[in-house]
Amino acid sequence: YLGIAHLQHLPLPLADPPSAKPDKLLEYWFPAILVLGCGAWLAVCLRDRRPARDWAAAPLLAVGLGLLLSRPDEFHLVPLSVALAVAVAMRPTPALLVVLALIALHGVDRRLGQALHPPGHAAVPGGAGDGVWTSPQDAAALRGLIPYVRRLAPPGEPVFVAVPRWDRVRVGDPELNVLLDRANPTRYDVVQPGLVTKASVQREMVRDLAGTRVVVVWHGAAATAVEDNGSARSSGVHVLDRYLAREFRPDRRFGDYRVLVRR
Secondary structure, eight states, X not given: OTTTGGGGOOOOOXXXXXXXXXXXXXXXXXXXXXHXXXXXXXXXXXXXXXXXXXXXXXXXXXXXXXHHHHOOSTTTTHHHHHHHHHHHHHSOOHHHHHHHHHHHHHHHHHHHHHHXXXXXXXXXXXXXXXXXXXXXXHHHHHHHHHHHHHHXXXXXXXXXXXXXXXXXXXXXXXXXXXXXXXOOSSSOOSOOTXXXXXXXXXXXXXXXXXXXOEEEEEOXXXXXXOOSSGGGSOOSOOHHHHHHHHHEEEEEEETTEEEEEEO
16 A cells, blocks of 8 residues: 555645635644644653653554545544544643644534535435435435346345546545445455556456446546546556446436446
8 A cells, every 4th residue: 555655645735725714724724733733742742751651642643644644635634633632632731732722623613614504415325324414416316326226236246336437546436335235346445546547456357347237337526536646647557447338338327326237
């Protein structure tokens, strides 16, 4: 993984914030605040020669910091936010209390924004997504897709969830296999550049798809978004794209999901 992590790396946002509003500045600089907070926590622990029990959160901070530095987005900052808040609260100092206050302020601001401007959402259908929400448009598409695909592929038969193109990938949709209650015929649940974009891996996936009759291509915005990193570059490998085009034909479309069936 370390050898291909750079293909999904995003830089730490430091300059050119999109807005001068205080809440937007806090949101933009929050990853950097967490990194500085880790440094402040370490400096205080070393300065005060804290006992071993005060270092209990260090492994979580190290893992969270590694995740954040790899991709400082809204998902990868969550583990470090929690671990750092707990580490600071165990034995706070005036400087660390500032870090804790900023973490709390960021969380309150996010929740307040959601309360004042609630996003449209609907429950995920399918029986496996209890308590999980998605957009109303996606929920409507899934309500049509799930029973339709289940009729095409009886229980025990796998369904392959594909992305629009396999020479350049950003992220996949393995959750769809869970909602469909149909297994992935390949061993690659994680769609990651540098892995599934390799010719050897795609040839392996083609072999695994030999008995598969149904493919669902996910055309969601997250799948087609282009980032400023290696995931935006084509690997030049089209083994799987050509196989799917040759062996499968379009059948039905449900929102962002296009169903293909074997010719």
